[in-house]
Amino acid sequence: MIAVEQLAKRFGGVEAVRGLSFECPDGQITGLLGPNGAGKSTTLRMLYGVLSPDSGRALIDGIDVAQDPLVARRSLGVLPHGAGIYPQLTARENVRYFGELHGMRGAALEARVQVLVEQLGMTEFADRRATGFSQGQRTKVALARALVHSPRHVLLDEPTNGLDVMATRALRELIRSLRAAGHCVLFSSHVMQEVAALCDRIVIIDHGVVAAEGSAAELQERFGGATLEESFVRVLGEREGLA
Amino acid sequence: MITTLLTVLRKELRETFRDRRTLVSSLLMGPLLAPLLLVGSMQLALERSLDSADETVPLTVAGAERAPALLGFLRERGISITPREGTPEDIAQWVAKDKELVVLEVREGFGAALLAGEPARLALHADGSGSTANRHADRVRKNLQIWASHIASARLQLRGVSSSLMQPVLIDDVDLSTPSSRATLILGVLSYMVLLVMLSGGLYLAIDATAGERERGSLEPLLSLPVPREHLIWGKVLATVLMMALALALMLAVLAASLRRLPLEEIGMSVDFGPGMALAVFGAMVPFTLVGAALLTVVASFTRSYKEAQTWLGMVLLVPTLPIAVAGVMEVSPSPALMAVPSLSQHLLMQGLLRGEPLPADYVAISVCSTLALGLLLTWTAGRLYRRERILG
Numbered sequence: 027m028i029a030v031e032q033l034a035k036r037f038g039g040v041e042a043v044r045g046l047s048f049e050c051p052d053g054q055i056t057g058l059l060g061p062n063g064a065g066k067s068t069t070l071r072m073l074y075g076v077l078s079p080d081s082g083r084a085l086i087d088g089i090d091v092a093q094d095p096l097v098a099r100r101s102l103g104v105l106p107h108g109a110g111i112y113p114q115l116t117a118r119e120n121v122r123y124f125g126e127l128h129g130m131r132g133a134a135l136e137a138r139v140q141v142l143v144e145q146l147g148m149t150e151f152a153d154r155r156a157t158g159f160s161q162g163q164r165t166k167v168a169l170a171r172a173l174v175h176s177p178r179h180v181l182l183d184e185p186t187n188g189l190d191v192m193a194t195r196a197l198r199e200l201i202r203s204l205r206a207a208g209h210c211v212l213f214s215s216h217v218m219q220e221v222a223a224l225c226d227r228i229v230i231i232d233h234g235v236v237a238a239e240g241s242a243a244e245l246q247e248r249f250g251g252a253t254l255e256e257s258f259v260r261v262l263g264e265r266e267g268l269a
Numbered sequence: 270m271i272t273t274l275l276t277v278l279r280k281e282l283r284e285t286f287r288d289r290r291t292l293v294s295s296l297l298m299g300p301l302l303a304p305l306l307l308v309g310s311m312q313l314a315l316e317r318s319l320d321s322a323d324e325t326v327p328l329t330v331a332g333a334e335r336a337p338a339l340l341g342f343l344r345e346r347g348i349s350i351t352p353r354e355g356t357p358e359d360i361a362q363w364v365a366k367d368k369e370l371v372v373l374e375v376r377e378g379f380g381a382a383l384l385a386g387e388p389a390r391l392a393l394h395a396d397g398s399g400s401t402a403n404r405h406a407d408r409v410r411k412n413l414q415i416w417a418s419h420i421a422s423a424r425l426q427l428r429g430v431s432s433s434l435m436q437p438v439l440i441d442d443v444d445l446s447t448p449s450s451r452a453t454l455i456l457g458v459l460s461y462m463v464l465l466v467m468l469s470g471g472l473y474l475a476i477d478a479t480a481g482e483r484e485r486g487s488l489e490p491l492l493s494l495p496v497p498r499e500h501l502i503w504g505k506v507l508a509t510v511l512m513m514a515l516a517l518a519l520m521l522a523v524l525a526a527s528l529r530r531l532p533l534e535e536i537g538m539s540v541d542f543g544p545g546m547a548l549a550v551f552g553a554m555v556p557f558t559l560v561g562a563a564l565l566t567v568v569a570s571f572t573r574s575y576k577e578a579q580t581w582l583g584m585v586l587l588v589p590t591l592p593i594a595v596a597g598v599m600e601v602s603p604s605p606a607l608m609a610v611p612s613l614s615q616h617l618l619m620q621g622l623l624r625g626e627p628l629p630a631d632y633v634a635i636s637v638c639s640t641l642a643l644g645l646l647l648t649w650t651a652g653r654l655y656r657r658e659r660i661l662g
Contacts, residue, residue: 106486
């Protein structure tokens with residue numbers, strides 16, 4: 027399970043995250059929804075430990091990421107926002123490199139890489155150098171790289187950026203299969219349909235705090251929008267009115 | 270830790286060796302072209318100085334019949350004489366037409382004045398702005414003076430005066446430089462060049478592995494792995510070290526092969542730059558790769574983009590060469606304190622080797638230890654710097 031408790035982070039004078047708390051149960055897909063600059067990436071970065079919180083805790087299976095980052099990260103698969111890959115390596119070598127850094131070796135590693143290549147539809151370009159890959163191809167490689175060690179928890183920061191319809195559908199399938207296998211998936215997006223189609227739970231954040239949370243249906247009921255998008259706009263509008 | 274280090278090392282090297290442009294600038298431009306350029310220009314300089322020592326100097330003489338004995342003397346001293354008649358005005362025209370022409374004009378009454386023991390007049394015409402004409406005129410002038418002093422001492426002897434009276438002081442030039450140390454003068458620039466080429470061998474890998482990785486967005490996923498960041502950075506430093514060592518080895522091999530073809534012995538120099546020497550120089554220089562690699566990595570951690578890193582690291586590359594430049598101007602000689610200065614100590618070790626006077630073992634030990642100590646300190650610093658949050662940009 028992933029949990030954040032009263033998480034806060036400021037950059038200079040800007041409070042990016044202010045006392046954020048939510049939970050992502052295992053076997054569910056949690057969507058982090060929010061406008062640009064709401065603090066989605068900052069929250070995820072604190073969860074995978076490249077930023078340390080000013081206060082509060084980010085917990086992976088009860089392990090505080092700031093206290094014990096290496097142990098916490100071991101069960102995490104991470105796709106950061108705008109993740110790049112190594113252009114001089116083939117797709118397969120890119121994935122293999124991360125597998126090796128996770129301590130995987132030999133036949134077990136090769137087999138796992140092959141599974142991901144097939145699962146993500148990378149067969150065509152698996153052994154080509156990554157120079158000149160399309161954004162979609164690069165995202166697939168980055169995703170395979172994040173999943174190579176079969177992590178229990180998966181953090182995806184805007185994973186569908188630049189993916190075409192087919193690739194997006196494939197990614198959805200993959201995320202659902204992760205859920206079916208009991209993984210905990212947390213992903214951020216500002217694409218409404220994406221979140222509505224996929225998420226069991228939605229956490230809407232705005233200006234660094236949780237504005238609303240619940241399932242898509244619950245949110246629609248509470249805020250009375252015909253679609254999730256409408257509800258989302260109402261949530262934000264209500265907050266504007268409050269502020 | 271070792272497995273992480275090796276995994277990173279292998280990946281960085283694989284990437285570098287697949288990037289043809291990087292490879293060309295790291296291992297081809299520096300290690301191959303620099304020594305060839307050096308050796309080429311040395312060869313040219315040597316050939317010219319060898320030529321000028323025994324070249325025959327052409328001299329046109331007007332009024333040649335007035336000074337047969339003098340001309341005979343000049344001929345013996347390697348000056349080839351062409352008699353040609355003309356007035357002083359004609360001579361001025363000849364020189365104006367042919368800038369390289371040197372003309373000796375034997376004035377009327379030369380023989381008579383000589384017999385009478387009065388100053389006999391000669392005129393040497395040459396265009397002083399041309400380097401060849403100047404050199405030739407100098408040779409002629411020098412030989413004329415030698416002839417004049419012969420005549421002078423003969424005259425004194427005829428009058429019963431010892432010619433040594435005319436030499437109140439006799440200066441003996443005692444040249445203490447050995448052939449090898451003279452060669453060092455020419456090869457002095459070598460350690461500077463070796464250091465620079467060695468460091469630039471790792472330049473592109475250092476940039477790519479740090480600023481490049483950040484710019485491509487592959488640094489963040491890398492740093493979110495369950496691996497201590499220090500180990501990743503040390504792996505990158507190690508890869509840079511290997512590239513630098515490779516550039517060094519390649520360059521020394523090229524030097525060993527090309528310096529042998531130089532006619533250094535003909536001007537009394539005997540630097541034997543064979544495989545043994547190349548190996549010794551490699552041993553002297555290679556500890557510095559750690560300082561260089563770590564220094565580049567540290568500086569690269571402050572840059573925001575590949576371009577910025579390129580600019581900064583290009584300048585930083587020159588920092589280790591500064592002590593050498595200062596030492597060259599001040600003509601320092603090795604001491605234990607100086608051997609503790611990395612890059613300067615490598616320079617001194619290499620100069621010792623080239624001079625054929627290797628430095629004592631404790632000096633070598635000081636050099637190796639101080640250099641490795643600084644290298645490890647910088648490597649540790651690089652690791653610390655990559656723990657900062659700001660490293661993600």
